[in-house]
Amino acid sequence: MFFLETKALVKQYANHLALDKASIQVPEQKIFGLLGPNGAGKTTLIRIINRITAPDSGEVLFRNRPLAPEDIYDIGYLPEERGLYKKMKVGEQAVYLARLKGLSAAEAKERLKIWFKRFEILSWWDKKLEELSKGMQQKVQFIVTVVHNPGLLIFDEPFSGFDPLNTELMKNEIMELKNQGKTIIFSTHNMASVEEICDEIALIDRSKVVLSGNVAEIRDSNKKNIFKIRTADENLLADTSVCEILDKEQACHNCIFRVKKAQDISNSEFLSRLLQQNEIISFEEEIPSMNDVFIQTVTKNN
Amino acid sequence: MSKIGIIIGREYLTRAKKKSFILLTVLMPFLFVGLIMGIYFLASLNTDKAKVIVVADETGMYFPVLESTDQFQFIEAKEGFKDFRENSDESVYATLFITADLLEHPDAVTLYSRKQVVSSLETAITSTLNEYLSDKKLASYNIPDLKNIIAESKVTVKMKSIKWDDSGKETQTSADFASAIGMIFTFLIYMFIFVYGAMVMQGVMEEKTNRIVEVIVSSVQPFDLMMGKLIGIGLVGLTQFGIWMLVLLGPVLFGSLFFADAAMLQEFTAPFASVNMAEICIYFILFFIGGYMMYASIFAAIGAMVDSQEDTQQFMMPVTIIILFAFYAGFFSAKNPDGPLAFWTSVVPLTSPIVMMVRLPFGVPWWEILLSIALLFVTVLLFVKLAAKIYRTGILMYGKKPTYAEIIKWLKY
Incomplete structure (x- = not known):
């Protein structure tokens, strides 16, 4: 109604x-x-x-x-x-x-x-x-x-x-x-x-x-499988079949990585794989802002 | 319906309550009379001091005849004064030479001056001399009392013009008065159509450029808004007319209060009785309503079409030309109120409200008036309908000025 x-x-x-x-x-x-x-x-x-x-x-x-x-x-x-x-x-x-x-x-x-x-x-x-x-x-x-x-x-x-x-x-x-x-x-x-x-x-x-x-x-529903991961080390060790590193940023003693997860693995599997090789401080999926959704939808439509 | 009432109320009150409107309405008749009297007064004022004219009269006969007035002072020239150029005195305005007996040599008189002399001086001198000379000539005939005989033989005809109606009732008429009344009413209706039509246009444009129109048309139909505005402003015009008629006709209706002398009162009110003022006022109101609604709906449409004052020019031009044409047609119809120009322009709706006013005081056949009014009001209905279509689309359109082709498209929506 x-x-x-x-x-x-x-x-x-x-x-x-x-x-x-x-x-x-x-x-x-x-x-x-x-x-x-x-x-x-x-x-x-x-x-x-x-x-x-x-x-x-x-x-x-x-x-x-x-x-x-x-x-x-x-x-x-x-x-x-x-x-x-x-x-x-x-x-x-x-x-x-x-x-x-x-x-x-x-x-x-x-x-x-x-x-x-x-x-x-x-x-x-x-x-x-x-x-x-x-x-x-x-x-x-x-x-x-x-x-x-x-x-x-x-x-x-x-x-x-x-x-x-x-x-x-x-x-x-x-x-x-x-x-x-x-x-x-x-x-x-x-x-x-x-x-x-x-x-x-x-x-x-x-x-x-x-x-x-x-x-x-x-x-x-507009999520892009992009994650923000904070690690204790300088490097993020991950297989390319699991994720692709988009960006790296130094913050104090940590590093913040922006990564794109592979389509075919679930979030929990993705995290567990990362945990095997890295010391993870935080793990967060990026939810697109309405601004992103707006721009994306309109550009796609054009 | 009640919505139109609310809109009419606002349109009427915001204008009629304005101090400037009240002041102008009350003062206008006085200003108008004052202006005319002021011009007369200024024109009658004499220049500072009398102009000095030196008269060198060799015959000695004419100087005593030229009497000094407020304007001109005649003084006799010194003995042996031959050449006016000798006189370098700035205070002398002109020098008049009379060299021989004017009865025998009428051209023996010359006026010299440095500046172009005023025509009133020429007239003053020639008429004084003419009169003196013709008196002298009459005297030379040696017929006693000839002057009185001639004066007596001059006759002035006093003709009365009377018009009678079907019942045989006679009324004394005055053509001058009829055309004066006609011209006043024509001018009034012309002015009212322009002033109040422009007011409608301003009002529409104000609402459009203020964007308040979007709020209003979300509560009322655009047609109601337009009609409310047309009617409200029209009522302001009628109010003004009503007040002016009271001021103008007040002395006629309540004349006995102003004129103690019954004869004077009679003389003052007689011309008013010759034209049926009440009838003319009623027709004025009818033709004003028709003419105003016709033109104001055009003005409303123009106001809705444009975004700014400058853009109105293009659309105003044709309308202005038609109204001006009507005004001039009315002006010339006053001379021949039954001629073909007067007839056609007082029947065709675009000009009829203005021209008919000139003809009414002279008496117009009832069928012509009826035809004229009927055509006018049919046109009003048509124009209001078309204007409403343009208005409805125009008030919500911003940006570029529409072309004539686009406007025709709006009419088809």
């Missing part, structure tokens, strides 16, 4: 195919990472989920039924390119945007005041947006995304423009939303943050979903 599911979405623009049978499954109450190089089709996919554009074919299931016009009130969307009215007062425009999301004026004001207080920007309520610092504007943007308490949140590059302190604050807010039971789609280029907060991902490249699944599983 998925909270949101897209089935074979196709979107053709005048000169190029933006989405080619794109299917993703977003589980409930999870953080779903939507990855991909620029221009791969992420924004088109997000716009289709938001009902900003319609797909040429395929369908979107929301809570296991076709996405309906009223569902937009149950979605909060923070676009990559932020924007608010510069000349309008902060509070006034937050109320306006919340009303467009279906809240009554009084309710919007009440909820917004609570959020503004929490983000410590309540004193800016009557200021024009252009008087606020960029970080504060981002906070306002975040608040108007979540104020109508939607079940699905879509954040497109939510940390861009934030200093490390505010990035941490945002990260905590997103985790908090997850704990409250929200489902979150998170689009980013920052692979470190994907490893940190995403449960599942889909990687879109050249209009197609080329990789999807659980983050830990994906990293695991």
Whole structure:
């Protein structure tokens, strides 16, 4: 059972195919990472989920039924390119945007005041947006995304423009939303943050979903049989049928070797063979970072 | 529907609440009147001091006739003054030589100066001399009271123009007043279409370049957003018109408060009664709504197509030319409000809102008005529909400016 599911979405623009049978499954109450190089089709996919554009074919299931016009009130969307009215007062425009999301004026004001207080920007309520610092504007943007308490949140590059302190604050807010039971789609280029907060991902490249699944599983399945071995001696004695030494590094009194294990032997056999000839201090398999997975998948696809 | 209401509310209030809008709306009529009066006042001001004209009158008959005024001071030349070049005095503006009896030699008078003399001086001298000479000539006929006889024989015709309607009711008309009213309304509608159309374009571009549009269209249909903007800004225009009409017609409606004298009041309000102001105002509102919606939807589409102010030029140009053409057509229609130019341009939708305003005070057959309004509103529906298509695609497109071919493709989506 998925909270949101897209089935074979196709979107053709005048000169190029933006989405080619794109299917993703977003589980409930999870953080779903939507990855991909620029221009791969992420924004088109997000716009289709938001009902900003319609797909040429395929369908979107929301809570296991076709996405309906009223569902937009149950979605909060923070676009990559932020924007608010510069000349309008902060509070006034937050109320306006919340009303467009279906809240009554009084309710919007009440909820917004609570959020503004929490983000410590309540004193800016009557200021024009252009008087606020960029970080504060981002906070306002975040608040108007979540104020109508939607079940699905879509954040497109939510940390861009934030200093490390505010990035941490945002990260905590997103985790908090997850704990409250929200489902979150998170689009980013920052692979470190994907490893940190995403449960599942889909990687879109050249209009197609080329990789999807659980983050830990994906990293695991992309292992390359590469090990980091720390030895007490200067040399690592091993048969070439067992492993191939890629790199050697001197560290204090030890040596660190990066080796590629032969395909046909198991990890335990590999270790036992090494132990026969060497004094091993540590032994660790390299799990590829999401960054590696990303680059690898995209280059392979090209 | 309630969403459009929220959008209209924002578009209207953010503009109508602006101090600059309120100030401009209230002050504009006064500024306008003040400007005209200011120009008259400045034009009527005389230059610092009177210009000195030295008169060398050899006959001695004419110098006493030339009376000094605020502008010109005539002084007699010294005895034996022959050559004006001798006079190096900078304070002398010009020198007038009269060498013979002008009745016999009308060209025996010459005005010398270093600079080109003002025409009012030439007129002042010649008219004074002409009058003096013709009086003198009349006197030479020796007919008593001839001057009075001639004055009496001058007649001025005072014609009243009356128009009557089908019921035979007569109203006194004034062609000058009708064309003045027509021109004012034409200018107003022309200005409103431009000012508020441009405002729509700015608003669309602001939302697009701010990228706020992406947040908004994730909650409302692009069509609702565009219509909300068109209607909201249109209402700002109507508000401004309403306030100006109150300022303009206030004295007419509540004239008795300003004019104690009933006759004066009558004289002031009579021309207003000759044209049906209420009717014209209603038509103005109808044609404003039609003309504004027609052009503002084009402006909205242009705003959605481009990323920056500079890029608007290419698309604005054809629209500007059409509106300007309509304005000039209206201007010339005022001279012949029933001619073919006036007829066609007041029926064709692109020009009709502007031109029809000129014709209305002169009276237009009802079927022409009906045809014009019907065509206008059909065009409005068409334009809004097409603009909505361009708008929907354009607001989410960034980067390069679309070509006309691409825009036609957007229309087909």
